Amino acid sequence: MATPKTPSTTSSSSPASPSASASASDAQETARTLARLGLDKKASDVLVLDVRELASYTDFFVLMTAESDPQLFAIADHMEMTLKAQGRRPMSIEGLRAGQWVLLDYGDVVVHVFHADARAFYDIEGLWADAHREEISDEPPASTHTTTAPTGNA
Numbered sequence: 001m002a003t004p005k006t007p008s009t010t011s012s013s014s015p016a017s018p019s020a021s022a023s024a025s026d027a028q029e030t031a032r033t034l035a036r037l038g039l040d041k042k043a044s045d046v047l048v049l050d051v052r053e054l055a056s057y058t059d060f061f062v063l064m065t066a067e068s069d070p071q072l073f074a075i076a077d078h079m080e081m082t083l084k085a086q087g088r089r090p091m092s093i094e095g096l097r098a099g100q101w102v103l104l105d106y107g108d109v110v111v112h113v114f115h116a117d118a119r120a121f122y123d124i125e126g127l128w129a130d131a132h133r134e135e136i137s138d139e140p141p142a143s144t145h146t147t148t149a150p151t152g153n154a
Helices: 018-040 069-085 116-122
Strands: 044-050 060-066 092-094 101-105 109-115 132-136
Touching: 018 044, 018 060, 018 069, 018 109, 018 132, 060 069, 060 116, 069 101, 069 109, 101 116, 109 116
Parallel strands: 060 109
Antiparallel strands: 044 060, 044 132, 092 101, 101 109
16 A cells, blocks of 8 residues: 655645646546446446545546456456547556456556455455545436426416
């Protein structure tokens, strides 16, 4: 485990630098995209952890659970192929041979696709308990449309 970043050494999240803000925004959008790609393949318990203020080697973790090895591999493959089509390749992919846990490292975003027992055992959420969390769901957002009253014209 890397030592946590201190605010004085964290230049990538400094609001004074427009390119750093754009980069952080791009990383957050990439994390959300990867999370949605996991949902495309029926991943469960999808979570994005913002570790920009806590880790020096990445900005976001994306965590999700797969029910089986075929699903785990399908999720990882779907993410890799979709981002590859957009011109983005992972720096590293680990765990494809062993199963139980696949890690895709995109530099600013690291994706962990786990079997439920491996996710519970490694407890990434617990290790990064201070990170801001965003649960990603395939549930549609609550409806914001309002109903209108009848006009009375008959």
